[in-house]
Amino acid sequence: MKDTDFNLAKNIKETQSSKAKEAEIIIDEYxxxxxxxxxxxxxxxxxxxxxxxxxxxxxxxxxxxxIVIIVLLIIIVLSLMNRSYTYEEIxxxxxxxxxxxxxxxxxxxxxxxxxxxxxxxxxSAAGEMKPLEEYLPEGSVCTGSVNVQSSNGVYLYTPKLNCxxxxxxxxxxxxxxxxxxxxxxGYGLYNKAGNKVFRGEVVNNYVQLDFRVWRIVKITSSGExxxxxxxxxxxxxxxxxxxxxSVDYASGINSYATSRIKExxxxxxxxxxxxxxxxxxxxxxxxxxIVPFNLCTGKRSKTEQGSDNAAECREVxxxxxxxxxxxxxxxxxxxxxxxxxxxxxACQNYNYLVNGEEWWTATPVKENTYEAYSIDTDxxxxxxxxxxYSNLRPVxxxxxxxxxxxxxxxxxxPYIVK
Numbered sequence: 400m401k402d403t404d405f406n407l408a409k410n411i412k413e414t415q416s417s418k419a420k421e422a423e424i425i426i427d428e429y430x431x432x433x434x435x436x437x438x439x440x441x442x443x444x445x446x447x448x449x450x451x452x453x454x455x456x457x458x459x460x461x462x463x464x465x466i467v468i469i470v471l472l473i474i475i476v477l478s479l480m481n482r483s484y485t486y487e488e489i490x491x492x493x494x495x496x497x498x499x500x501x502x503x504x505x506x507x508x509x510x511x512x513x514x515x516x517x518x519x520x521x522x523s524a525a526g527e528m529k530p531l532e533e534y535l536p537e538g539s540v541c542t543g544s545v546n547v548q549s550s551n552g553v554y555l556y557t558p559k560l561n562c563x564x565x566x567x568x569x570x571x572x573x574x575x576x577x578x579x580x581x582x583x584x585g586y587g588l589y590n591k592a593g594n595k596v597f598r599g600e601v602v603n604n605y606v607q608l609d610f611r612v613w614r615i616v617k618i619t620s621s622g623e624x625x626x627x628x629x630x631x632x633x634x635x636x637x638x639x640x641x642x643x644x645s646v647d648y649a650s651g652i653n654s655y656a657t658s659r660i661k662e663x664x665x666x667x668x669x670x671x672x673x674x675x676x677x678x679x680x681x682x683x684x685x686x687x688x689i690v691p692f693n694l695c696t697g698k699r700s701k702t703e704q705g706s707d708n709a710a711e712c713r714e715v716x717x718x719x720x721x722x723x724x725x726x727x728x729x730x731x732x733x734x735x736x737x738x739x740x741x742x743x744x745a746c747q748n749y750n751y752l753v754n755g756e757e758w759w760t761a762t763p764v765k766e767n768t769y770e771a772y773s774i775d776t777d778x779x780x781x782x783x784x785x786x787x788y789s790n791l792r793p794v795x796x797x798x799x800x801x802x803x804x805x806x807x808x809x810x811x812x813p814y815i816v817k
Contacts, residue, residue: 483534483535483536483537484534484535484536486560486562486566487817488534489531489534489535489541489543489560490543490558490560490568490817491558492528492534493519493522493528493543493544493545493558493560494545494556494558495528496519496522496527496528496545497517497522497527497545497547497556498556499527500517500521500522500525500527501547501554508547508549508554509547509548509549509554510549511549512548512549512550512691513548513549514546514547514548514549515546515547516544516545516546516547517544517545517547518542518543518544518545519531519542519543519544522545531543535562538565539562539565539566540562540563541560541561541562541563541565541566542560542561543558543559543560543561544558544559545557545558545559546559546800548798548800550686550687550688550689550690550798553683553686553687554687555687555688555798555800557800557802558802568802569802569803570622570799570800570801570802570803571606571624571797571801571802571803571814571816572618572622572623572624572797572799572801573622573803574803574814575588575604575615575618575624575808575814576588576595576618578603578807578808579597579602579603579604579808581595584734585599585734586598586599586600586601586602586734586749587599587602588602588618591617591707591731592707592708593619593620594617594618594619594620595617595618596616596617596731596732597614597615597616597617597732597751598731598732598733598734598749599732599734599749599750599751600734600748600749600750600751601751602751603807603808603809604616604751604808605629605806605808605809605810605813605814606624606626606797606808606813606814606816607806607813607814607815607816608681608682608685608688608816609681609682609684609685610680610681610682610685611628611629611680612628612629612630612813613626613627613628613629613795614626614627614628614629614751614752615808616724616728616732616752616794617728617731619796621799622799623690623692623796623797623798623799624796624797624799624801625728625794625795625796625797626794626795626796626797627724627752627792627793627794628792628793629754630754630756634790635788635789635790636659636660636663636759636788636789636790636791637651637659637660637785637786637787637788638651638653638658638659638660638759638771638783638785638786638787638789639651639652639653639654639657639658639659639660639785639786640659640785640786641657641659643768643769645767645768645769646768646769649786650769650784650785650786651769651784651785651786652768652769652785653698653763653764653767653768653769653770653771653785654763654768655694655696655714655716655761655763656696656714656716658785660723660759660791661716663791664721664722664723664791664793665719665720665721667680667681667721667793668681668686668720668721680793681795686720688797688798688801688816689720689721689795689796689797689798690720690796690797690798691718691719691720691796692718692719692722692796693715693716693717693718693719694715694716694719694722694723694761694794695708695711695712695714695715695725695727695761695762696711696714696715696716696761696762696763697710697711697712697713697714697715697762698710698713698714698762698763698764698765699711699726699727699741699762699763699764699765699772700764700765700766701740701741701742701764701765701766701782702740702742703740703741703765704739704740705727705739705740706726706727706728706730706731706738707727708725708727708728709727710727710765711725711726711727711761711762720795721793721794721795722761722793722794722795723759723760723761723791723792723793723794724752724760724761724792724794725760725761725762726741726760726762726772726780727762729746729750729752729760729774729780730743730746730780732750732751732752733745733746733747733748733749733750734748734749734750735748735749735750741772741780741782742780743780744779746778746779746780747777747778747779747780750778752774752778753774753777753778755776756776756790756792757773757774757775757776757789757790758773758774758789758790758791758792759771759772759773759789759790759791759792760772760773760774763785764782769784769785769786770782770783770784770785771783771785773789801816801817802816802817803815803816803817804816804817
């Protein structure tokens with residue numbers, strides 16, 4: 400074979416071998432691309448599986464949660480439809496309905512010191528509440544009304560619910576009278592001059608108003624409760640400090656009508672509820688509960704006998720909202736039979752009004768123009784020149800319509816009002 404032919408054959412063979420290798424490389428690359436494509440297609444498939452499962456689980460929870468909420472709503476609606484209210488809740492519903500009614504009909508509100516009564520039938524017909532029977536516990540048959548009275552610039556709404564033996568709204572004074580049967584000896588509630596008077600050293604006559612604890616001195620024939628602050632931490636004040644012509648000295652004048660002490664004690668009613676002074680006296684709601692009264696301010700002789708206010712009530716300060724106790728009322732609180740006049744030291748015995756403080760009474764001394772009676776720290780009745788200082792123990796009259804909420808009148812569990 401010629402060299403030329405040999406070289407040609409060799410070149411052809413090498414060319415074929417090179418093309419075969421190129422073909423193998425192309426095939427290998429193709430196979431790798433297919434593998435890559437397979438990997439690419441499998442990735443979304445494998446990642447979608449758990450996402451779909453999570454979505455289905457969440458969806459199931461949403462469905463179950465929705466069903467639970469619907470069931471709870473049904474239960475709540477059914478329970479509200481079949482709910483029976485407590486009697487106190489019904490009383491509050493009545494008061495709310497009356498307040499709403501008179502807000503829309505202000506021309507129907509009482510004027511002055513008068514009062515009006517509106518029954519639940521009228522309130523229901525006006526759309527202010529459902530018929531009364533729809534609120535009542537099963538087996539209750541009741542009548543209801545709300546008394547509205549103008550008192551000290553505000554309106555006092557007092558519900559009255561009568562369900563026979565099952566329940567009846569109770570005025571505080573009736574509860575106190577029922578809890579303290581009349582007695583003629585020992586400590587307790589005595590009948591005296593038409594009033595019911597607490598006497599003795601230990602008596603259950605504590606009342607908690609919004610800001611302070613008070614003591615019930617007596618219950619009047621009209622059901623008003625005469626209250627005195629239990630421990631009033633006032634600063635000392637002069638009964639009066641004016642110049643007195645009869646002694647040519649600023650000893651003060653013992654006339655309650657023109658005294659400094661009358662001005663001072665009336666100041667307590669002027670404080671708004673959010674001031675520090677008011678926190679020691681009456682809230683706005685308490686002011687609505689009190690009623691005006693005639694305060695006995697007549698002069699009493701040092702030797703005068705008796706504790707029936709005969710001397711003190713010869714002169715009165717009319718229509719007072721706050722005042723002071725008389726000497727007779729202080730004497731009446733003692734059960735000591737030797738407490739016969741203001742000179743009797745025995746009046747401090749067996750007397751719940753003794754509180755370790757020195758405080759003024761409303762009663763001037765008859766024998767002169769510059770002395771009044773005070774109670775000293777031991778509870779003894781003293782006469783003092785009125786320009787001297789003593790504490791104040793304010794006295795108020797609580798409306799007979801004031802309602803009882805709880806308590807037995809003891810110091811640990813005082814009467815609470817609604």
